[in-house]
Amino acid sequence: MIKRAAIKMIDSIQRRGYPAGHYIVDRAYLPYADSELSKILFGGGYTPVFDYKREDLGKKGATLASGQSGSDKNLDPASGALAHCIIVGGSLYLSFMPAELVDAEVTYQGTIKELERAPITKSDLKKAKSEARALRDQRLREREPYRLRRRGARRPDGSQQYSFPPPEGYGIGFDASTGEIIEPPKQKTVIVPFEVEAKWLQKYPHKSPEWAAYYGLRNTVEGVNNMLKGEKSTDIGNARKRAPRGNTFSALAVGLSIVALNLQKILAFYREQLAKKPLGTANLLLASTYYSEDELRMMRSRTPRERWPDSDPPLRT
Incomplete structure (x- = not known):
């Protein structure tokens, strides 16, 4: 650090x-x-x-x-x-x-620890954890x-x-x-x-x-960190992929890696929004998987302007 x-x-x-x-x-x-x-x-x-x-x-x-x-x-x-x-x-x-409200989180953590040691089935464990969490949340509201x-x-x-x-x-x-x-x-x-x-x-x-x-929201940040360090992405954790040494070069290499990852995420976003069907390795790079410019124009012409004020296609939710 x-x-x-x-x-x-x-x-x-x-x-x-x-x-x-x-x-x-x-x-x-x-x-x-x-x-x-x-x-x-x-x-x-x-x-x-x-x-x-x-x-x-x-x-x-x-x-x-x-x-x-x-x-x-x-x-x-x-x-x-x-x-x-x-x-x-x-x-x-x-x-x-009241003490039960003061110790709501402490009690919950202790209950979870005991449940994980108890000889019960996975379904019973899941149910018991859910009930303990609901009780904790109720006490937090109280x-x-x-x-x-x-x-x-x-x-x-x-x-x-x-x-x-x-x-x-x-x-x-x-x-x-x-x-x-x-x-x-x-x-x-x-x-x-x-x-x-x-x-x-x-x-x-x-x-x-x-x-x-x-x-x-930290999960999003940690997810990006894992992608930056992962072998299937920019792999900044692998020192062998950046032979020159020193803080200056390392900072430059990390900065360019972040730019590359951002471009990959932007591309993935547009692919998801423009896809006609679920994406997979077999159709990811096929042009027929995505709406063409003519198809998007036709979709725009059929959509009332008051519901579609800009020139971009609606995002999927």
Whole structure:
């Protein structure tokens, strides 16, 4: 891995004037990397989306981005500004959220591990996993009345204001150990220091449908990486195919390989859109497999213009 590669990439994107969007990374970058990356992302208006190690799926304290526990009372979850808060799955929740909701993902992971060791059939295993996942997802939804929401823009010092949820949503809070009723927080908002938010928090609750939709985009990136490295494609992982040495030549070889792969994917896309029949090795290179220019013109003439405003054929779904 090139040192500070992610920071250099963000700097390059910003210098070119591209708008900030979602920044989706694996655990090598967030939340376990140096806090400098978090500061750049938050400062640039990016929305990080990341995963957690198994041991960090449950309740977390207000750990600093530097990796040390906060000594300031405002960073201490047991007192100060965060006295009523816990961090679970990248979000702030009220501290009296029921334990089965706090441990929803931990319980699910443990259940899956036990099921995979159990002497049951594949069909029963599949059914049991599906039921465990459904229960996990239900508990994640039941967390919502206890979740604090971001409010307004980030402050110049990097801190972020959060709104406490209204009591009407969660009802009465109880202390799990004593059974005593817990008074809801009297304040309506809380300011979360950057050092706390940058370590664990993200916009979308971990494993929620919104989080999964964005994090799943990494599969596309990983798929392209595998194609670049694969023997049937550009095979950049094979050093024997680029005899000259040095970073400059390697960068040039990788860049040209990416261009070649992009051209291959564009060609594959148009082949799929213009094919009259399912594609296979036997007909992939035959002109008769695809619509001709005359056939496309005829298709256009038969299609009402209000449904087909441009000159391109409709994409298949």
